[in-house]
Every structure is written in structure tokens, then in C-alpha cells.
Amino acid sequence: MPTLPHSTAKDVFSHLLAIVTLYMGVISFIALYFQYINVKFPDALEFYYTGALDIIRQSMSVLIIAWPVFILISWMIYKDMKSEPAKNGIAIRKWLLYLTLFITSITIIVDLITLVNYFLNGEITTRFILKVLVILIVAAAVFTYYLWDLRRDVTTKTLIARNTAIITAVVALVTIILGFVFVGTPAEQRLVRLDEQRVNDLSMIQMEAINYFSLKRILPTKLEDLNNSISGFYIPIDPETKTAYEFNRKSDLEFELCTVFNTENIGSHSTAVTYTSPIYYGNQYGQNWDHGTGRVCFTRTIDPALYPTPTVIK
Numbered sequence: 603m604p605t606l607p608h609s610t611a612k613d614v615f616s617h618l619l620a621i622v623t624l625y626m627g628v629i630s631f632i633a634l635y636f637q638y639i640n641v642k643f644p645d646a647l648e649f650y651y652t653g654a655l656d657i658i659r660q661s662m663s664v665l666i667i668a669w670p671v672f673i674l675i676s677w678m679i680y681k682d683m684k685s686e687p688a689k690n691g692i693a694i695r696k697w698l699l700y701l702t703l704f705i706t707s708i709t710i711i712v713d714l715i716t717l718v719n720y721f722l723n724g725e726i727t728t729r730f731i732l733k734v735l736v737i738l739i740v741a742a743a744v745f746t747y748y749l750w751d752l753r754r755d756v757t758t759k760t761l762i763a764r765n766t767a768i769i770t771a772v773v774a775l776v777t778i779i780l781g782f783v784f785v786g787t788p789a790e791q792r793l794v795r796l797d798e799q800r801v802n803d804l805s806m807i808q809m810e811a812i813n814y815f816s817l818k819r820i821l822p823t824k825l826e827d828l829n830n831s832i833s834g835f836y837i838p839i840d841p842e843t844k845t846a847y848e849f850n851r852k853s854d855l856e857f858e859l860c861t862v863f864n865t866e867n868i869g870s871h872s873t874a875v876t877y878t879s880p881i882y883y884g885n886q887y888g889q890n891w892d893h894g895t896g897r898v899c900f901t902r903t904i905d906p907a908l909y910p911t912p913t914v915i916k
Contacts, residue, residue: 609692609693609694613689613692613695616675617679617695619675620672620676620679621698621701623672624672624702626668626672627665627774628744629664630660630661630662630664630668631665631740631777632736632737632740633657634661634662634665634780635736637658637784639729639733639736640654641654641784643727643729655785658781658784659781659785659791661781662778662785665774665777669770673770673771676763680763690756699751699752702744703748703749703752706741706748709737710745713741714737717730717733717737747766751763794864794865796841797863797893799841800840800863801867803838803841804891804900805891807837807838807847807849808859808900808902810830810835811849811857811902814827815904816910820854821854821855821856821904824849825837825846825847825849842864847860847861848861850899852901855904856902856904857902858899858900858901858902859902860897860899861897862897863895863896863898864895866894866895867891868893868894
């Protein structure tokens with residue numbers, strides 16, 4: 603009987619790392635294109651722009667790290683097999699490749715079932731067709747390559763593996779660039795996060811101003827009036843410039859909050875399905891904080907009937 607090739611610890615962990623990074627890269631790649639499709643062809647029944655951008659950022663992070671590692675470890679494995687052809691038949695390699703073929707087949711079946719379910723639910727749209735194509739192209743590509751990889755003779759010189767690595771690297775790079783188009787550069791993201799903090803701060807100040815009115819039946823004359831050592835609330839300051847926010851009491855029932863924004867956030871409420879500029883935050887009441895760049899003021903008018911004087915229990 604022929605002697606079975608021996609698997610070393612290096613072989614086991616190299617193949618495990620290759621297969622894990624492959625799965626990470628493929629899943630993040632599919633997730634990215636699904637979200638690109640969702641953003642470009644939003645569904646009014648189920649779409650949240652902020653959530654889509656979060657998934658894009660997370661998937662980009664995975665793809666940026668996992669795919670270069672996968673290409674590198676695959677190159678090392680094939681280099682090792684070329685010097686020792688017997689390693690082409692080691693058990694860990696066969697098991698993992700057949701497992702990949704199995705998972706790829708199941709993925710195609712499950713995703714097609716899911717997409718057919720969406721079709722029967724009334725989603726016969728461009729996004730439906732594009733998602734079908736993404737799944738089929740990615741799954742078919744992985745299945746075809748690894749089926750060839752199982753059958754090939756490692757002693758025979760071929761450019762297929764190298765060309766495949768180059769093509770997938772280029773595709774991954776294009777995919778990542780598309781992600782930056784959607785979510786912006788890291789520098790732009792920092793500006794967005796600073797503006798998110800400004801909106802959060804203004805929201806807290808507004809809430810405290812309303813509480814102040816509810817208790818005293820008068821609006822504060824200046825921001826410092828809202829500081830409360832007992833409740834622990836102190837007026838926040840701008841996270842970037844470290845200056846105070848503007849508060850203007852315009853009448854007995856009207857006040858104004860102002861600050862300077864770095865980015866634009868128009869139409870951030872979750873029901874919006876068309877976008878003219880990047881939107882990074884917001885909820886069903888988010889339109890109350892829509893803003894452009896530069897100095898923006900938000901005017902609030904209190905309806906006394908909505909905030910009655912609290913009843914004091916004696």
C-alpha cells in the first residue's frame with residue numbers, strides 16, 4: 603500500500619488559516635456588494651442607510667486584512683506543495699477543500715431559496731436580480747477554482763493560480779475603493795463622528811432646557827443656568843474646538859441652539875429612500891437635526907400644554 607503523506611503542524615495550521623481567511627473574504631465581499639446594491643436601489647419597506655454604512659465599514663475592515671493574508675498563505679502553501687508534491691494529498695487539505703465545495707454548494711442552494719422567497723413576496727426588482735448575480739458569480743467562482751485545485755497536478759506548471767490571485771486582488775481593491783466612495787475616507791469619517799457628537803450634545807441641551815421650563819415655567823437665559831450639581835448635568839462643549847455651544851432665548855417660549863458643522867446631513871430620517879449626499883445618522887425624528895456645513899441654528903418652540911407644571915405631592 604502507498605504511504606499516506608504526513609501532515610505536520612505547519613500544514614494543519616496553514617490550511618486552516620487559508621480556509622478561514624477565504625471564508626472571511628468571501629462573506630465580506632458578498633456583504634459589501636449587497637449593501638452597495640441596497641444603497642443604490644433602496645427598498646422603502648426595509649432599508650436603513652446608517653445600518654448599511656455600518657455593515658460596509660465592518661466588511662471593508664475584514665476584506666482589507668483577510669484577503670491579503672489569504673493570498674499570502676495560499677502562495678506559501680502552493681510553494682510548499684511544489685517542493686513536496688506528496689503534500690497535495692494530505693488529509694487536512696482534502697477535507698478542507700471538499701468542505702469548501704460542500705459549503706459553496708449549500709450556500710448557492712440556500713441563497714437561491716431565500717431569493718426565490720423574496721421573489722414570491724413581491725420583490726422582482728433590479729436589486730433582486732443583482733443580488734442573485736452576486737451570489738451565483740461568487741459561489742460559482744469559488745466552486746470552480748477549488749474543484750480545479752483538487753484535480754490538478756501540482757508538478758505541472760500553470761499560470762491559473764497566479765492569475766487567479768492577481769484577478770481576485772484587483773477585484774478586492776476595486777471593492778474596497780467603492781466602499782470608500784460610499785462611507786468616505788477615515789479623515790471624513792472623523793468629521794462625521796464629530797458632527798454626530800455635536801448633534802447628541804445639542805439634543806441633551808434641548809432636553810434639559812425643556813425640563814427647566816417644565817419645572818420653572820420659564821426658559822433659561824443662558825446655558826449655564828442648566829448646570830445642575832445634584833443631577834450631575836453639566837453643559838457639554840464642542841468636541842473639536844472645545845468652545846461652548848450657542849444658546850439664544852428668543853422669547854418666553856422659543857429658544858435657539860447653534861453650532862458649526864463640518865459635514866452635511868440632509869434627510870437623515872429612516873423613511874428616506876433617495877439620497878443626494880452622504881447621511882450617517884438619524885432616526886424617525888432625525889429631520890429635527892438636519893444640517894448643512896458651517897454655522898447652523900435650530901429653533902425650538904415650546905407648547906406649554908405639552909409640558910404641564912408637575913404636581914407636587916404634599
